[in-house]
Amino acid sequence: MMEFPSRVEVVEVGPRDGFQNIKTFIPTAVKLQIIAQLIAAGVRKMEVTSFVHPKAIPQMADAAEIASTVCAKYQEADFVPLALVPNLVGAKNAYRCGIREVAYVISASEKHNLANINRTRDQSLVELASITSELPDLKVRLDVATAFGCPFLGRVDDGLVLSLIEAGLQRGISTVVLCDTIGVANPKQVYNLVRAVQNAFPNIPLGLHLHDTRGMGLANTLAGLAAGVTSFETSVGGLGGCPFAPGAAGNTATEDMVNMLQAMGVATGIDLDKCLAVVQTVRDHIQAELTGHMGKACRYDNL
């Protein structure tokens, strides 16, 4: 404990996970401005949109335009645009726009997968196999939803997570992201599950997607760091609250993550002041309660 890596990757998910929770359609130009500001702040990997059906999530109706614009604009840059895809159709659309790495979500909990995606885990895995076989150039990140807890199952057994990852690996995923979908993970659990995954699958890149719903976003991050994780997904401003609990925090805020890591001497490549400027842009243009802390805290020049 208290040995940390010198650098970690902070993957921004606000333009996907954050925006999709906003009811009012955000103009495409505003989305592109926020994405551009985040990249200028130093973000090097970002979920820029989601190729879901616009009837399911109207906010993401401009997915193709967002993805095409970002892929064209930053193709020379050291920047990796990600998109969430729910199925092969979405993956093909994303690929056509220039996306070469996608996030694909399956819940560790069968009941949650049915409620969330209307598929069994096995059905989700069949679709995953069709994506990886039909689009061999496309990297797929497996987002393991409800990895730490499920509204239906309660505590999720590690075995459910491990079996899902194994099935994903057999179908060609390139990265695993353990997601605390409802924000109930605790640091001990994060540490232990990460260690279990690392032991079972030592070669797969592993990321964490931790929510701050119960104030443990950064504590769980610390546990993940201590276990050796070097990739964390966050959302600018903390965008992406829990839709079932107004006012409750959802995603851990990018600016809170960057501030903590910077204070600990862990580089992220993201400039905190520029990141806070993005929070202000979000405030100016989007009607949302922002739950990130750094946007409200005093700044001290000497700290």
Next chain:
Amino acid sequence: MMEFPSRVEVVEVGPRDGFQNIKTFIPTAVKLQIIAQLIAAGVRKMEVTSFVHPKAIPQMADAAEIASTVCAKYQEADFVPLALVPNLVGAKNAYRCGIREVAYVISASEKHNLANINRTRDQSLVELASITSELPDLKVRLDVATAFGCPFLGRVDDGLVLSLIEAGLQRGISTVVLCDTIGVANPKQVYNLVRAVQNAFPNIPLGLHLHDTRGMGLANTLAGLAAGVTSFETSVGGLGGCPFAPGAAGNTATEDMVNMLQAMGVATGIDLDKCLAVVQTVRDHIQAELTGHMGKACRYDNL
């Protein structure tokens, strides 16, 4: 890392540190009701008031009544009422009401001590010596303010903290509490400072008073736990925000602390549901923005 104690002490400071930040006078009966509810929830050590001059903090004008009532009512119980005292006069008043353990604040940073208490560190230490010599039965907890950062100095050198503790020990303090007064500590720093204090003074009981201003309250708690600390000060609802940054969090919320520790299998003796009922009482009676997370999050019966 990730070995934790089976039990820690959560010291409630809401009725002192929280209430003193509330402008409108809280009726004494409401204060006593909240204190009673906290004790019923399982709190076993609590700062119940502050014996400051009522001109300085009118909210604490009923200190003697609060302290006397609580000391009389719970003298049989396994409960330790604490009071903050700024000087010998306050300590004598507290003692007269039945208080046998007080918190006395000195800032590690000389400039902050002058701004906060209008005394140099040396002047504060002279007053401390008069308290411990005139009231030998009174236990004194030394609250080391700005232990991790100061608005004037910036990062506070460990040496300033260590020298203050040494001076306090020479004057008979019984406990040291390292306070992150402005909420700028980070987990690495907490771990390192705790270790430094333990190494220099292995026999003094050590507590942490961590703020959640930048979202690191529980992450810093985790670092403290990892370093061996087993006493943490928190405030119900997160009462006690930063007066300079409206909306920003101040104290780490008791309910957030209890929830995390319980989830990790660390006993606190505090019942989470009863603690959340106190949060509701605070909401019902006190006009304050509560920054604790658990009061806003969904509850799951099975988690």
